[in-house]
Amino acid sequence: MNGKGKEYNYKGELIFEGEYLNGKRWNGKGYNKNGNIEFEIKNGNGKGKEYNYNGELIFEGEYLNGLRNGKGKEYNYYNELIFEGKYLNGERNGKGKEYYGNGRLKFEGEYLNGLINGKGKEYYGNGRLKFEGEYLNGLRNGKGKEYEYNDELIFEGEYLSGLRNEKVKKNYNDCEILFKGEYLNVKRCRSIFNDKFDKSIFEGNYLNGKKKKYKIMAKKKFFHK
Numbered sequence: 001m002n003g004k005g006k007e008y009n010y011k012g013e014l015i016f017e018g019e020y021l022n023g024k025r026w027n028g029k030g031y032n033k034n035g036n037i038e039f040e041i042k043n044g045n046g047k048g049k050e051y052n053y054n055g056e057l058i059f060e061g062e063y064l065n066g067l068r069n070g071k072g073k074e075y076n077y078y079n080e081l082i083f084e085g086k087y088l089n090g091e092r093n094g095k096g097k098e099y100y101g102n103g104r105l106k107f108e109g110e111y112l113n114g115l116i117n118g119k120g121k122e123y124y125g126n127g128r129l130k131f132e133g134e135y136l137n138g139l140r141n142g143k144g145k146e147y148e149y150n151d152e153l154i155f156e157g158e159y160l161s162g163l164r165n166e167k168v169k170k171n172y173n174d175c176e177i178l179f180k181g182e183y184l185n186v187k188r189c190r191s192i193f194n195d196k197f198d199k200s201i202f203e204g205n206y207l208n209g210k211k212k213k214y215k216i217m218a219k220k221k222f223f224h225k
C-alpha cells in the first residue's frame with residue numbers, strides 16, 4: 001500500500017485513515033470501535049495502536065519509520081497482556097516480560113531481533129521460578145539452573161541448543177545429592193546414583209539412557225523402583 005487509504009475491521013468500522021508508504025502506516029489517525037481518535041502517526045513516527053480485523057487491540061506503543069520502536073505492549077485475542085518491553089525495527093529488542101493469559105509472569109529477560117538472547121528467567125503458572133540462566137537465539141545456552149514446581153533445585157550446569165550438556169554440578173532433594181555425572185543431550189553418559197541414606201547404589205556407564213557396564217555397591221534394601 002502506498003498513498004492515501006482507509007482500513008476497516010470486519011464489522012465495517014473505520015480503524016485507520018491516512019497515508020501509507022511501502023505497506024506501513026505513515027501519516028494518519030487511528031480510531032477505536034466507538035469512532036474516537038486514539039492515536040496519530042506523522043512521518044511514520046509517534047505512538048500508535050494496532051487492531052485485528054475483529055477490532056481487538058493487539059499492540060500499543062511507539063513507532064519509528066512505520067515500525068515498532070521503543071516501548072510497547074502486545075495483547076492476545078482476549079485482550080490479555082502477553083508481552084511488554086522494548087522494540088527495535090519492529091522486533092522485540094532489549095529487556096522485556098512475557099505473561100500467561102492470567103496475567104502471571106511467564107518470562108523476563110533480554111531479547112535480540114525478536115528472540116530471547118542473554119540472561120533471563122522462566123516461571124511456572126503459579127509464579128515460582130522454573131529456570132534462570134543464559135539464552136541464545138531463543139534457546140537455553142550457557143550456564144543455567146532448573147527448579148521443580150516446589151522450588152527444588154533439580155539441575156545446575158551447562159546448556160547447548162536448549163539441552164543439558166557437560167557435567168552436572170548440583171542436583172538436590174532435601175539437600176542430598178541424588179545424581180552426579182555427565183549429560184549429553186539430556187541422556188546420562190557416566191554417573192553415580194546415591195540414595196537417601198547416602199549409600200552408592202549404582203556406578204557405571206549409560207548408552208542412550210540405559211545402563212551398560214555397572215557394579216552394585218549397596219544392599220537390596222537401598223534400591224528404589
